[in-house]
Amino acid sequence: MGRQPCCDKLGVKKGPWTTEEDKKLINFILTNGQCCWRAVPKLAGLRRCGKSCRLRWTNYLRPDLKRGLLTEAEEQLVIDLHARLGNRWSKIASRLPGRTDNEIKNHWNTHIKKKLLKIGIDPVTHEPLNKQVSSQGSSSAAENLPPKASNDDVLNSDENSSTSPAENSSSYEDSILMDSICSDESIINSLWLDETLLNDALWDIAPNNADNINNKDMGLPTWEDNCAWLLECQDFGIHDFGINCFSEIELNALQQTIGVDKKGH
DNA sequence: AACCCCCTCAACCGCTTTGGT
DNA sequence: AACCAAAGCGGTTGAGGGGGT
Numbered sequence: 001m002g003r004q005p006c007c008d009k010l011g012v013k014k015g016p017w018t019t020e021e022d023k024k025l026i027n028f029i030l031t032n033g034q035c036c037w038r039a040v041p042k043l044a045g046l047r048r049c050g051k052s053c054r055l056r057w058t059n060y061l062r063p064d065l066k067r068g069l070l071t072e073a074e075e076q077l078v079i080d081l082h083a084r085l086g087n088r089w090s091k092i093a094s095r096l097p098g099r100t101d102n103e104i105k106n107h108w109n110t111h112i113k114k115k116l117l118k119i120g121i122d123p124v125t126h127e128p129l130n131k132q133v134s135s136q137g138s139s140s141a142a143e144n145l146p147p148k149a150s151n152d153d154v155l156n157s158d159e160n161s162s163t164s165p166a167e168n169s170s171s172y173e174d175s176i177l178m179d180s181i182c183s184d185e186s187i188i189n190s191l192w193l194d195e196t197l198l199n200d201a202l203w204d205i206a207p208n209n210a211d212n213i214n215n216k217d218m219g220l221p222t223w224e225d226n227c228a229w230l231l232e233c234q235d236f237g238i239h240d241f242g243i244n245c246f247s248e249i250e251l252n253a254l255q256q257t258i259g260v261d262k263k264g265h
Numbered sequence: 266a267a268c269c270c271c272c273t274c275a276a277c278c279g280c281t282t283t284g285g286t
Numbered sequence: 287a288a289c290c291a292a293a294g295c296g297g298t299t300g301a302g303g304g305g306g307t
Contacts, residue, residue, distance in 0.1 A: 016275070016301080038292065054293075055276065090295060105296070106274050 013047045017056055021046055025053055026061055059100045066098030070107055078104055079112060083126040 017025075028044035034057070037050035046053060070078065074096055081092045089101035089108075096104065108123075116123040120130065 014277075036292080051278095051293085052276075059275075087296070101295075102275075110273055 011047055012049050014052075017048075017060075021048065022056070022061060025057060029057060029061075055102075059102045064098060065100065070096075070099070070104075074099065075107075075112060078108065079116070079126075082108065082112075082123075 024044050024046055025040070028040060032043070037054040040046070040050055040053045041048045044053070048056075077096060078092060081095055085091050087105075089105045093099050093101040093104050113123045116126075117129075120128055122129050
């Protein structure tokens with residue numbers, strides 16, 4: 001009794017997306033918005049499963065994505081958040097506008113993890129490695145400490161975002177204090193409620209959303225800016241970006257969608 | 266030039282969570 | 287409350303590229 005596949009495997013294409021497929025998906029989303037991913041492939045004329053379409057859009061095609069490597073500041077923020085949230089990549093990503101969970105997860109596994117190990121910090125616990133070795137040797141109070149970044153502990157200190165990971169590797173007393181805070185569900189709930197509101201504000205940047213202004217306030221690219229990015233690819237030699245598939249009509253449609261004159265930038 | 270190895274990251278898989286009935 | 291479908295999430299995989307020999 002295997003689990004039912006997420007989609008009809010027959011005739012469903014897998015593997016890397018072609019520019020033609022990207023074009024179809026971008027066209028569809030920009031015209032119709034994000035709705036019912038399961039229906040997207042059919043409506044957009046794609047031989048993909050809805051899940052694959054959603055992933056492609058959120059991780060690669062979405063106009064509000066930043067491109068390129070994470071900056072030093074972003075990297076530090078990821079480390080800081082990881083110390084408190086653990087492997088909750090989507091939560092971490094929600095604090096880094098324009099970055100995806102997949103991107104951050106990959107960057108963590110390929111870069112940050114190694115960096116931390118190099119400077120002698122355990123990427124899982126965020127404790128100094130030698131400290132861990134010494135504490136493992138004895139069955140002292142250290143063993144009774146709650147695991148630092150386990151999924152449940154994550155709730156502990158979230159939102160205390162002014163604290164650095166170093167400050168976070170606190171004393172036993174601090175752990176006890178944290179535990180007492182964590183055991184108070186009302187506090188935790190209100191903390192997470194705050195975060196939810198923040199997240200919504202960050203990502204709710206559909207074309208018609210008035211909250212769009214928020215991103216500008218934060219110095220972040222707006223939906224328009226990023227749609228403009230797609231258009232500017234044409235200016236710089238869109239072929240180099242692998243998006244050589246927009247017809248003039250489609251580019252016009254894009255411009256209409258974002259409602260800006262790119263010459264205004 | 267040819268081969269091998271390692272690294273990166275896009276994409277997939279399957280489990281969990283959420284929302285609707 | 288129970289069930290189901292859809293969406294979300296995190297772990298894992300594998301193709302492709304770059305560097306070393």
